[in-house]
Amino acid sequence: MDESQPAIIVAIDLGTTYTGVAWARPQLSQVLQTPIQTIHNWPGSSSKNEQKVHTCVVYNPDDTLSSWGYLCEDEDDASAAAKQKREFFKIFLDQQTLADAHQQGITQAPGSVAEASRLVADYLRQIYAHVKSTVELHTGISHPYHPGGWADLVVEFVFSVPTTWRSQGVINAFKGAIRSAGFGAEGPRHTATVELTESEAAAVGTIKSATVAFESGDVFLSVDAGGGTTDFALMQVVEAREPFPALAQISQVDGIGIGSTLIDQAFVALVNARLARFPDLLRQLPPDCAQRLAKSERFRTTKHKFGERVYDSSTYKLPIEGVPFNFSYPAAGIEDGRLILTS
Numbered sequence: 001m002d003e004s005q006p007a008i009i010v011a012i013d014l015g016t017t018y019t020g021v022a023w024a025r026p027q028l029s030q031v032l033q034t035p036i037q038t039i040h041n042w043p044g045s046s047s048k049n050e051q052k053v054h055t056c057v058v059y060n061p062d063d064t065l066s067s068w069g070y071l072c073e074d075e076d077d078a079s080a081a082a083k084q085k086r087e088f089f090k091i092f093l094d095q096q097t098l099a100d101a102h103q104q105g106i107t108q109a110p111g112s113v114a115e116a117s118r119l120v121a122d123y124l125r126q127i128y129a130h131v132k133s134t135v136e137l138h139t140g141i142s143h144p145y146h147p148g149g150w151a152d153l154v155v156e157f158v159f160s161v162p163t164t165w166r167s168q169g170v171i172n173a174f175k176g177a178i179r180s181a182g183f184g185a186e187g188p189r190h191t192a193t194v195e196l197t198e199s200e201a202a203a204v205g206t207i208k209s210a211t212v213a214f215e216s217g218d219v220f221l222s223v224d225a226g227g228g229t230t231d232f233a234l235m236q237v238v239e240a241r242e243p244f245p246a247l248a249q250i251s252q253v254d255g256i257g258i259g260s261t262l263i264d265q266a267f268v269a270l271v272n273a274r275l276a277r278f279p280d281l282l283r284q285l286p287p288d289c290a291q292r293l294a295k296s297e298r299f300r301t302t303k304h305k306f307g308e309r310v311y312d313s314s315t316y317k318l319p320i321e322g323v324p325f326n327f328s329y330p331a332a333g334i335e336d337g338r339l340i341l342t343s
Contacts, residue, residue, distance in 0.1 A: 016228025163255030
């Protein structure tokens with residue numbers, strides 16, 4: 001293999017709420033030696049097929065890292081009271097977003113862009129370690145009889161950025177966090193690049209996974225509705241070749257700072273408002289009941305599938321953690337340990 005040709009290509013989508021990673025092994029012909037592998041064996045996940053991992057870190061009182069990703073969910077008990085959970089930190093690499101958060105009194109916002117960069121780097125450092133171990137396991141390069149190793153390979157890491165990030169300052173802060181986390185730094189032939197906006201990356205994913213066949217000249221609009229931002233890309237198929245179609249962006253489409261976290265926040269507010277009417281009920285429920293419901297697998301599934309005909313229902317029932325299965329409080333819409341919501 002040409003020394004300039006990557007042996008491994010890893011694509012990382014650092015999301016506001018969830019992060020996804022995929023990798024592949026190309027050949028000189030630019031045809032993939034193996035199918036694109038999506039990493040789904042995330043530590044702490046209740047499912048073996050989670051294609052993304054929670055963008056979250058928890059720190060000990062001495063500011064050392066306690067857990068990350070799905071492992072953060074194990075920190076939601078009384079023993080974790082002195083620890084600090086940090087989420088949504090990616091968006092605060094943008095100085096204007098951070099300033100707006102401070103003005104609005106958002107207490108979870110980092111104190112500075114430098115602090116946001118540290119949070120991003122700490123999280124990505126865990127992602128890097130997991131990516132490395134996963135690729136080594138699947139390729140066998142960690143075997144003692146395998147010549148060379150991870151550090152000797154030509155590895156290319158590719159990151160995408162939100163369309164809303166327009167200043168070079170925020171891009172540089174992101175690149176610094178990437179490098180600090182270890183991407184592009186462990187081997188002399190490792191590189192880490194910020195190549196695409198998230199809207200462009202979503203467009204590539206659309207044409208590769210679509211059930212319809214695209215032809216040269218076709219135009220399509222890709223919408224990437226994420227946790228913190230919604231990005232758009234108006235694209236044209238220049239050449240419909242396989243396995244890599246050629247695309248061109250027709251016009252610049254700006255993203256907007258609206259994402260699914262607003263749904264979560266509205267849901268938490270709705271549940272809290274309902275429960276607040278019953279002080280005696282609140283004493284029987286976990287203090288963070290609404291937040292737990294918003295993070296539950298049932299709520300996530302309901303949110304992701306909402307609008308699909310097969311999942312349409314007039315009633316949704318969400319199990320409540322920390323109460324017996326036969327616990328009911330009809331006035332608050334709680335039956336047999338489940339919160340009842342109607343559409």
